[in-house]
Amino acid sequence: MTTGQTKKLVIGNLKMNILSPIERGRYLKDFSKAMAGKKLTTVMAVLCPPFVHLEQFRKSIKRQDVQIGAQNMFLLERGSFTGEVSAPMLKSIGTEFVILGHSERRRYFGEDEAVVNAKLKMALKCGLAPVVCIGDTHEQRDSGDMKRILRMQIEGALEGVPGGKLEQIVLVYEPVWAVGTDILPTSNEVLEAKILVKKILTDLYGAKRTGIVRILYGGSVSARVAKQVCLDPAMDGVLVGRESLIPREFLKIAEIING
Ligand code: PGA
Numbered sequence: 001m002t003t004g005q006t007k008k009l010v011i012g013n014l015k016m017n018i019l020s021p022i023e024r025g026r027y028l029k030d031f032s033k034a035m036a037g038k039k040l041t042t043v044m045a046v047l048c049p050p051f052v053h054l055e056q057f058r059k060s061i062k063r064q065d066v067q068i069g070a071q072n073m074f075l076l077e078r079g080s081f082t083g084e085v086s087a088p089m090l091k092s093i094g095t096e097f098v099i100l101g102h103s104e105r106r107r108y109f110g111e112d113e114a115v116v117n118a119k120l121k122m123a124l125k126c127g128l129a130p131v132v133c134i135g136d137t138h139e140q141r142d143s144g145d146m147k148r149i150l151r152m153q154i155e156g157a158l159e160g161v162p163g164g165k166l167e168q169i170v171l172v173y174e175p176v177w178a179v180g181t182d183i184l185p186t187s188n189e190v191l192e193a194k195i196l197v198k199k200i201l202t203d204l205y206g207a208k209r210t211g212i213v214r215i216l217y218g219g220s221v222s223a224r225v226a227k228q229v230c231l232d233p234a235m236d237g238v239l240v241g242r243e244s245l246i247p248r249e250f251l252k253i254a255e256i257i258n259g
Helices: 021-035 051-060 087-092 103-109 113-125 138-142 146-158 163-168 187-205 223-231 247-258
Strands: 008-013 043-048 066-070 097-100 129-134 170-173 214-218 237-240
Touching: 008 097, 008 214, 008 247, 021 051, 021 247, 043 097, 043 247, 051 066, 087 113, 097 113, 113 129, 113 146, 129 146, 138 146, 146 187, 163 187, 170 187, 187 214, 187 223, 223 237, 223 247, 237 247
Parallel strands: 008 043, 008 237, 043 066, 066 097, 097 129, 129 170, 170 214, 214 237
Antiparallel strands: none
């Protein structure tokens, strides 16, 4: 595995963008230009394009400090599941990470804790590092329900996962209200969420193991706010949506976090 367990992560979620080989070529060219002469030492950058582009991304980006990830996967290995893509398929073309339980998948595709849990176990079995998104909605936050929601999501995702597997797992605190909105939590709010996530992990696995899970922040991240949402609350990295569509901006974020 080349998931750089001790490094911070700057993960680009390209979502359902890059519509053709021409657009892909342009993106990869811009990425390689923006990356020229740079080396990330304390950060691993991860690009998560749509499935159809993964292999070409892998082939074009030949750098140790940049890996590729998928945005989703199915929970079984093979069989009659029309339209699905499995973990071994992803692994076989050099994918190292897979985003699971993103709020858009929870909202539009009805993914719940049980689905995230099954996918996570399959990802681990196939040697992919799961990047599990958790987060509260505005209503949940306003009604004081955030703690319960995060606990439910984390316990649900990790149900039956042995402590020995934790170092492969990445958690992203991604408040639903901050995704795609430009509304940001303060540094203190991010820090509070991180402390809460750590407490939940400690309750599940004991204090010793808690430190090895990387905890990222996600939602409206840009170079302008990287300090506020990542450096100040000492997060282990970020999940970037819109800004990852502009390689220059994505790499700016990676460099700020690289220090
Ligand atoms: P955003 O998306 O950066 O555009 O808010 C983040 C995400 O959905 O992971």
